[in-house]
Amino acid sequence: MQWDQRFAARTAQMKRSTIREILKLTSQPDVISFAGGLPAPEFFPVERVKQAADLALSERGQAALQYSTTEGMPELRELIAERLSNEHIQVDPDQVLITTGSQQALDLIGRVLIDNGDFVIAENPTYLGMIMAWKPYGLRYTPVPTDAEGMDVDALEPLLRQNPKLLYVVPNFQNPGGNTLSLERRERLVALLARYQVPLIEDNPYGELCYSGEPQPSILSLDAKNLGINTPDGHVIYAGTLSKVLAPGLRIGFLVAAAAVIDKLVQAKQSADLHTSTLDQFIAYEVARDGFLDQHVQHLREVYRERRDIMLAAMERYFPPEVTWSKPDGGLFLLVTAPSQVDTTTLLVEAVKRKVAFVPGADFHIDGSGQNTFRLNFSNAGPQMIEAGIQRLGQLLHDAVAQPVHG
Ligand SMILES: Cc1ncc(COP(=O)(O)O)c(C=O)c1O
Structure with a gap:
């Protein structure tokens, strides 16, 4: 059966994301993933x-x-x-x-x-x-x-x-x-x-x-x-x-x-x-x-605040000065902006080789921009992992920023 000829026209809009495919590699236990929007499982009640x-x-x-x-x-x-x-x-x-x-x-x-x-x-x-x-x-x-x-x-x-x-x-x-x-x-x-x-x-x-x-x-x-x-x-x-x-x-x-x-x-x-x-x-x-639920949320606020602060402090230490990022007052994410010549989808391939992952920002942008951005989640990894992962990302970003600009 030629199933692809039977699908409704609207399914043309449904795509498996190539980024999801790359991120599948990050389920290995030695990869530090800042990619998912996952809460910290150790605090599930x-x-x-x-x-x-x-x-x-x-x-x-x-x-x-x-x-x-x-x-x-x-x-x-x-x-x-x-x-x-x-x-x-x-x-x-x-x-x-x-x-x-x-x-x-x-x-x-x-x-x-x-x-x-x-x-x-x-x-x-x-x-x-x-x-x-x-x-x-x-x-x-x-x-x-x-x-x-x-x-x-x-x-x-x-x-x-x-x-x-x-x-x-x-x-x-x-x-x-x-x-x-x-x-x-x-x-x-x-x-x-x-x-x-x-x-x-x-x-x-x-x-x-x-x-x-x-x-x-x-x-x-x-x-x-x-x-x-x-x-x-x-x-x-x-x-x-x-x-x-x-x-x-x-x-x-x-x-x-x-x-x-x-x-x-x-x-x-x-x-x-x-x-x-x-x-x-x-x-x-x-x-x-x-x-x-109120008590539980209070506890989450404390642990996620600590993780956010650890990530922000590590970024200050390890990221090159050409890179900027948002400083959220809550939630699970922050967005990083690299210089315009850095393509973060290419960077992700390198990052996964070095056992750290993020989500490239282009897909979140509805105007076709954002190729030089990526999202980091700070709730899921523990403090030591955050420090180690940001250090690895910092090295990658230093390398990427130092690349000559083409064109
Ligand atoms: C902005 C936003 N809306 C909705 C959702 C969907 O969450 P859920 O279906 O788990 O309630 C998410 C999950 O990450 C989200 O970030």
């Missing part, structure tokens, strides 16, 4: 998850193994609604949809909102998983430049006048840039949403992983405040996840939006997977309740 699974099965086993509602487990929706509510916004559990990771949340948004020919505005660089999730819908991405304070809101306004379908933002400790949208820009942004009537997707997996600086209010809550309401009934669809604060293997994400949007997303999710794993939702709820 394995015992607590074990107890939660036991409790879920012994006390509610029949329900935990049964089909359940598409919207999600009521207690878990309540817990998430409570965590997101503050003096500016009251989230009703009915406005929370549990998803199979926030990656599914993005996929559902694509199904429900994006038509062929639409254009979507996103930070440049932006989250690769979003680019890949929406590409099959035949959209065009329009980049907005970013700096240390996040998306450049001045550059955004003329784009909003051109009737985009939506705006996608990772406002806190962005993946891959590590930058955070400042409060002043958030406030100007919500005013622009109201003026131009553009929906915004706030993708916030990292907001709670804050190590320095002031945590910023969500765009969801600022938009509500700007509209004089205190419910999520404005322009923002908010996506969150327990992947980075608890465990990605549970695949628990969530969406918060106006009731009409949730209703449509529920219809899309029904045909995608009926519902997120009932057992995983029961476990996540049992783990997270009674303040455990």
Whole structure:
């Protein structure tokens, strides 16, 4: 059977990344990988998850193994609604949809909102998983430049006048840039949403992983405040996840939006997977309740802060002065910029030979730039590995910077 002639036209947009293929080599135990977006496995609360699974099965086993509602487990929706509510916004559990990771949340948004020919505005660089999730819908991405304070809101306004379908933002400790949208820009942004009537997707997996600086209010809550309401009934669809604060293997994400949007997303999710794993939702709820999640996040903040600081200090020591990098206040990533003649995809091949890995930045950029950038993850490797890996990378960068410039 000639299967490749049978695939739908939209699959032409789906590609296995060559970088993923190179990175497969990094699963060997002697490679220090700063490539994945992986939390530190040694801090997964394995015992607590074990107890939660036991409790879920012994006390509610029949329900935990049964089909359940598409919207999600009521207690878990309540817990998430409570965590997101503050003096500016009251989230009703009915406005929370549990998803199979926030990656599914993005996929559902694509199904429900994006038509062929639409254009979507996103930070440049932006989250690769979003680019890949929406590409099959035949959209065009329009980049907005970013700096240390996040998306450049001045550059955004003329784009909003051109009737985009939506705006996608990772406002806190962005993946891959590590930058955070400042409060002043958030406030100007919500005013622009109201003026131009553009929906915004706030993708916030990292907001709670804050190590320095002031945590910023969500765009969801600022938009509500700007509209004089205190419910999520404005322009923002908010996506969150327990992947980075608890465990990605549970695949628990969530969406918060106006009731009409949730209703449509529920219809899309029904045909995608009926519902997120009932057992995983029961476990996540049992783990997270009674303040455990808050204590756990507090612990993660301490250990990830230390790892971030070790990486930044090692970069100061080992990287050549021609190289610059972002200094994130939280999250899992920072972005490195080498001089323009350094191609980081070529550099990765050399790096893997020296048993260290990163993700080249070009694929995160929607304007075709970024060949001289790469992303480093600082959560997954322990302190000694970070030091050793950055030293190896420093040597490579010194060699690359010293190469003569061609052309
Ligand atoms: C910005 C962003 N959004 C969404 C996701 C998806 O996470 P998950 O599906 O595990 O919730 C990630 C994961 O790295 C991410 O960085």
